[in-house]
Amino acid sequence: MTRAETIRLALTDQILSGRRLPGSALDENELARSYGASRTPVREALRQLAASGLVVHRPHRGAVIALPSDQMLGDMFQIMTELEGLCAEYAARSMTLAQRDDLVAIHTQMASMVSSGDRAAYASANEVFHTRLYEGGHNAYLAELTLQTRQRLQPFRRAQFFSSLGRLVASHQEHEAVIQAILRGDHVKARLAMMQHIVTVRDVYLSMPAPISSSAASGNKPEQVAGGR
């Protein structure tokens, strides 16, 4: 693995995990020192992250982790709903038997996590659940776009997303509706059920305090930086 690739993956992980927050600067020298490399591979990693939308780069002014406006964030959530809905629809049409069994198995495991109230495990399994659905649609490009969008939204999903036990139960029930539709091959219902699920996710997100949202920044103006290319 090349150094640039290593640095890119490390930065991606740190951004997605919340260890580096949107709006914060990415200093080339500092990163180079921190990874024991020269600035060259750091710069190449930053260029790639900028192209992916996770980072915003302005010539001669350095790179910062993308901090979309509330408007853009809303737009992204809305399209996330559409994309996830399409994934569910396609999955209902074309998931193989083995994939259906696998999805049900994960769903069943998640049921016991709900029972035991293990939020961390549920959140982790939830990622797998959705990813399996993307794959089940058998459309590599749709899977790519949806995953990319989920990644770009990841920093803005509050740290402990399934904070309330009630949300955990509700999430599992919503998944249940999606799965039932998929197993029946009802692609219309599958799409709608999934869209309803993601809309709920968005609403829960919006109802939570916003530690990093741009609208929360009271005094200072972190100079809105979009994630577009």
Next chain:
Amino acid sequence: MTRAETIRLALTDQILSGRRLPGSALDENELARSYGASRTPVREALRQLAASGLVVHRPHRGAVIALPSDQMLGDMFQIMTELEGLCAEYAARSMTLAQRDDLVAIHTQMASMVSSGDRAAYASANEVFHTRLYEGGHNAYLAELTLQTRQRLQPFRRAQFFSSLGRLVASHQEHEAVIQAILRGDHVKARLAMMQHIVTVRDVYLSMPAPISSSAASGNKPEQVAGGR
């Protein structure tokens, strides 16, 4: 403007216009000489193009213009249909009066291009028509994804797309259906009419001889390279 940016834009233009073909290699030294720069900015431009999906980069093996498999190309066309459909739906919901007038004006201009059989002008105006529709949806992220997808498919749309006069007439009629639905605010019909239009575009595309499609490569195997991230 920085050199890396200049080179990136120049390469993008060459790829989209067909002056550089999918599967062809992008030699760093050659590009550097060609643009009178060093390899450093060339490399940064290539990294960004790779992240955008137009170019595929493999460590220690250089960059080549993305040549998706037929499977991937089909997936991309299918999602292009969905995305364009969503744009039309959103446009029907939220286009301003001025935007509607503007769209109608373009459509009217295109009618005279059909009459005079000016294919080049029609193709050019067609790009504007679709872009206006993306903007009319008032969702910046959807517009971004749709534009990105159109760009990635661009190299695979045959050079003279509106080769037959009949196709020109049909295209304009399909646009007419989309516009009528949008003006009536019928977002369901708008989406369906647009999806039908893009499906037709895809079918016309598939019915044409394939100068660069990977399936056309008879003897040599250009080592399928996906456009994924």
Next chain:
DNA sequence: GATGATTTGTACGTATGTATA
């Protein structure tokens, strides 16, 4: 399969542009 030629990956130094005093 080993070796040389070629190309990519990385380091470092200098130039240029931006921000602050």
Next chain:
DNA sequence: ATATACATACGTACAAATCAT
């Protein structure tokens, strides 16, 4: 407003990996 400090952009040199012979 000018100058100074600082970070980024670029060029050059070398190291490492790939491929052609």
